[in-house]
Amino acid sequence: MxxxxxxxxxxxxxxxxxxxxxxxxxxxxxxxxxxxxxxDIQEYRRLREIAENVEEAWLNRLADEAESEGTVGAVSLEEMAALLRDRQG
Missing domain, CATH: 3.40.1620 (YefM-like fold)
Known part of the structure; x- marks a missing residue:
């Protein structure tokens, strides 16, 4: 509609x-x-949960890739999440 x-x-x-x-x-x-x-609020919550799960999976994949490439210049998962939140904010 x-x-x-x-x-x-x-x-x-x-x-x-x-x-x-x-x-x-x-x-x-x-x-x-x-x-x-x-x-509907339930649909909104469901969509937010999906988005958060996708973001977490993406961050985990990036962290795994960074770990496999070595530690020089690498950031922690928490640092990466903070950087993404700052960029979105």
Missing amino acids: VESMADVRSHLADVIDRASREEIPTIITRRGKQEAVVL
Whole structure:
């Protein structure tokens, strides 16, 4: 479902109910551009968990590769995660 910001403003409770009860997300547009999405909180949490697991697997793979290449210039997994968080922040 795609709706404009103006339409969503007029019936936000319905948009939230649709997301939570029917599990139908709503993409919100502003001036024709997709800006945000309203989705069920459980779906949001599920997607966040998937993203975190993928990031952790990627970091572990990088750490394994770095370890196999030697320790010169290597950083710990924790340092790598901090660098990525800083870059995203």
